Amino acid sequence: QKEVEQNSGPLSVPEGAIASLNCTYSDRVSQSFFWYRQYSGKSPELIMSIYSNGDKEDGRFTAQLNKASQYVSLLIRDSQPSDSATYLCAVNYNQGGKLIFGQGTELSVKP
């Protein structure tokens, strides 16, 4: 059974700090990786996609992928209260196919 695991949290950080969200996956043939943000009562919103080992930066967000360790992370710099949400890690094992999600990490940014 292919699995994606995240720490459910909640993860609490002060405003302006770096939030670090982690995700591990079980299948080495995984091809693409996604981070979604989900506010309470809303649907998931895409933040980042990453396909190759290393870092990918987009504004205050950096995704990091290490396929050898089967690990993907999301760093949020200068965290804001508006970043408070659940962050979902998703893995796609075959191009264009289903996404397998972790259970999500709840992030709380305190003013």
Added chain:
Amino acid sequence: DAGVTQSPTHLIKTRGQQVTLRCSPKSGHDTVSWYQQALGQGPQFIFQYYEEEERQRGNFPDRFSGHQFPNYSSELNVNALLLGDSALYLCASSSSGRGDTQYFGPGTRLTVL
């Protein structure tokens, strides 16, 4: 550029009834995937439609069925509703020719009493 749309927003049904949920993909997208999200959990893949065919299916019973129309819109049907079917149903669209990034609609909240 219209995003993914879903209808209805909310729905209340009783056990044993049948329900149909609808989804229109993002402009330029031809692939629709459906997910079920229970409270406090990540979305679970139900199935994916491409070229009006079910291309891939998750671990859901046959009570869950779907359809894709020539305009790429899609329906999710659930028969013989159970209390455990209460969840947020999410539709995601993607483009077969432009990678595998999936964009989600606002979802339909189904409550089964």
